[in-house]
Amino acid sequence: MLLSGLVVGAALGFAMQRGRFCVTGAFRDLWITRNTRWFTAFMVVVAIQSVGVFALDGLGIIHLTTPDFAWLATIVGAFVFGFAIVLAGGCATGTFYRSGEGLVGSWIALAMYMLLSAVAKYGPLGASTKALRSVTVPMDTIHGSLGVSPWLLVLLLVAGVGLAVRHHLTKPKRAVATLPPERTGLAHLLFEKPWHPFATAAVIGALAIAAWPLSWATGRHSGLGITTPSANALTWLTTGDADLVDWGVLLIAGLLVGSFIAAKASGEFKIRVPDARTTVRSIAGGALMGIGASWAGGCTIGNAMVNTATFGYQGWVALIFMILGTGVATRVFITGRRNPAGSAAPVAAPVPA
Template sequence: MVFSGLIFGFLFGFLLKRSHYCIAGSLRDVYLQRDISGLLAVFMIIFPQSLILFTLIQTGTIARPEYPDYSLFAMIIGSLLFGAGTVFASGCMSGTLVKVGDGRFTGLVSLLSFALFVVSSNNGLIANWTSPLQNISIKSDSFIDHLSFSPLNIIIPLLLIVLVWGGYYLRKKELRIPLPTQFTGFRYWLFEKQMSKLVAALLIGIVAGFAFLFNYWSHSFGGFAITGPVTSWLSLIIGGGVQLNWGMYFIVGIILGSLICAIGKGEFKLQGSDGKSLLKAFIGGALMGLGASLAKGCLVSNGLVYTAMLSVQGWIGLIFIIIGNWVTAFLMFKLPLLKPMH
């Protein structure tokens, strides 16, 4: 079952590329363009995934997860840094892997920078600075333990609200502009027909929910994850003796999903970049790596998976990733426009 990670990663990468949905970019546009669909899309991933997860737990199909304690200070600081990094890199780590798959060199730069800074923060050059922060303001992630009823009683109403909201948005807000088509038949339906990011988000949420089941069958508990598997790949490459696991296959699957979709759409092209863009990609990857190390996860693991698990840590992480994203978007894009003209 460990190989199933490749399939789930493929579906994730394919759907992101197919719909041109960038999770962090859409959250940024909630602030910059007042486009609420970016936040709605995140909820479209979280709550279907949550419904599947807790249904599996309640039926005894999988074991209930453990919720480790966390440092509130490190979680907040790390999430803010990660959010800032998503703006510099023009996407979070899922978007970075999609860029690698469709041939963009900036994606590779961000990926390598991210991996190096996670490893350096965990047990490398800057670990002496980051490690003590993990001991400040330790909190117990015990919300689920205090519930006197099934989590499904919370999840189902929230999911219904999100689905109704999403249906309203699709009918009233999204512009459906017919575009010239390149392909016909199966290739048109698979690669070219317009796909809303809300539809893609809903499909991702369903896929992410069943990832818990296949991960459990692979003798581990978890869903989508990027930070740990990326660093595991780096350790394997430099001779760390790491054994291939579900998450490592998941990472490869994202890249392959993006690659196949880009080829099918006729969009694959090896793309270099200018020095400024590469520098921003490197800085973005570094900030995300440092942030993910402090927060023990990225936008995918904390912001999409732990939130679906009704983890307080995950919701704090998501909120402060968004704050870091918005503050950096203001500093990079809006503040320069406010400077007086001479």
């Protein structure tokens, strides 16, 4: 059953690469262009997963439990993580799948993310993580606090996301010039035709649901997750402790495999070496991502995509503060500041999403 982690990870990496599913870009668009299309796609994943995960819980296949809300660690860590993903040019999963495309800057950010997540969980910064996450309040889920069925919140979430999807699908479409297809049939669909954001989100949502029972069957009682598996993988590489190689570690290995296959088959794989400034930002961004995600108890996947689907306070608060952190970093590094005379400063070159 452990190998199912590799399969799910490969499918996830493939879908994210072909669909250009960038959570950093989705958050950044909220601040730069006020465009919610990609954020809506992200919420489609949450809504689909929410239906699936509560169905699995109701059938007794999994048993959802949520710890007390570590509010201070979630707020601080999520803000740091949101700020960091702009520097790094991608969130945790984005960094994984862009590494599979051959972006050396993402390799650097990924290495720093894995290193610092291990340091913040098991190394010298472990005490800071433990201290921050010890500050809790006896609140676990939103529906628990309200005293209502989680299905009421699922219904409201699905309805709200459905209206947002309808809004975007009914907008007039701009004509886009395309080259004649070189492939036909399934090959054209998989490797050549651009994937629609909402179709990509539906695939990712289905994979997120499948992750729960497959991971659960191996003794790992969680769904998709990137930060702890990354810390475990790095610790295993340095200590040789085979007990750390669980379903989650194989998941992130699959992310690299799947994204590489997708990029290679679609002709999008290319080794691209960053300039000095991008390299420095990749180092800083990757390091802050590892620390922030460890403090917050998850990244854009474990918190903003998975814990939101189960209506945990940690997930929704983390989502809000990740977006705020992204907004601050966007202001600092992309849109620029106004100079003392009041005129707009030149806009900095965008950090790759």
